[in-house]
Amino acid sequence: MKNRNLNMIPELIIVISFFLMICGGTAAADEHQNSGNLKIIKGPQNAEDILPLGDTQWLVTSGMNGQTSRSNINGHIYLINRKEKTFEEFFPGKNPTFDHDKKMFSACPGPINPEKFSSHGLALKKQSPGQYRLYMTSHGEREAIEVFDINTVGAKPAISWTGCVPLSEDIMANSVAILSDGGFVTTKFHDPTIPNSMMGIMQGKLTGGVHEWHPGGSVKAIPGTELSGANGIALSPDDKYVYVAAFGSREIVRFDRTKSPVKLEKVKIDIMPDNIHWGDDGLLYTAGNNSVRGTGWSVFSIHPETLETKRVTGVDQTAAMQNASSAVPVDNEIWVGTFSGDRIGYLPRP
DSSP, rough: OOHHHHHHHHHHEEEEEEEHHHHHHSSSSSSTOOBBEEEEEEEESSSOOOETTTTTTEEEEEOOTTTTTTTTOOOOEEEEETTTTTEEEEESSSSOHHHHHHHTTTOSSSSSTTTEEEEEEEEEEETTEEEEEEEEEEEESSSSSEEEEEOOOSOOOOOEEEEEEOOOHHHHHEEOOOOOOOSSEEEEEEEESSSSHHHHHHTOOBBBBBEEEEEEEEOOOOOOBBBBEHHHHHHHHEEEEEEEEEETTTTEEETTTTTSSOOEEEEOOOOOOOOOOEETTOOOEEEEEETTTOOOOEEEEEEEEEOOEEEEEEEEHHHSSSEEEEEOOOOOOEEESSSSEEEEEEEEEO
């Protein structure tokens, strides 16, 4: 598969400029310091998504390549010690491990190229005590859902690549959620084969939707899920409902997968919603730049039944970390990632 990143650079520069305009430009504060209640761990590059590894002291984050920051960095997955407030490169690391499950991921042509990928949206599923499976939307040498196994039994978690599901070239996958059978649903943010397709997101036009895959099958679009900039995605525990953050139209949307056609409900939200994940309190959480230009970013909770949204916390435009793209509550903290920058942050949980 050709390297589509080169073809996407002009569009990405346009959309980066738009994101910076929405958040009001760069932070006015000293970028090496904490900002009030927001504490910063400096170092992780473009940690767009962030998730806790169960009830352990560890978090994992994605690490997009340098396109959003216009640098030459490669993609990464980071391991965060939330107790000690430290981080390290988790994958590829010095000695990446590969263990291809060819039965489960028979259509995967081979291991991910550690030097040519971009780690984007993440999803985790517990397989057994101490064992987790990580799904990741990835760009770079190939567009695919990449899959890893994580073992947390030892003193420090270990990760190995285990498979992939290739995606067609008209899909720029943003986020992913894991189905109970090991399949997934993923969001198509836009079609990168269409010139200036990201401009449609800025204009609130329909640019993508939800796609679904089951082991042994092919990736298929779900009719009736078309959205403007389909971004974060989460599943109800019984796989019945799909929750999607529509970035372009600033909405949280819920689809009932048991209905044909799918039943759609949506609610407006006062940010540009990015990733969406379950919290430990039974609520969904999302983060994004505030709708009012130049006022920073916010974290919102969403009630899964009523779709009621509530601002939980956030920062203004002077904070030393902008462009929040994910938020998860863990114990007495809310951890936040960003699609563009060299840091992650955490805030006291209200």
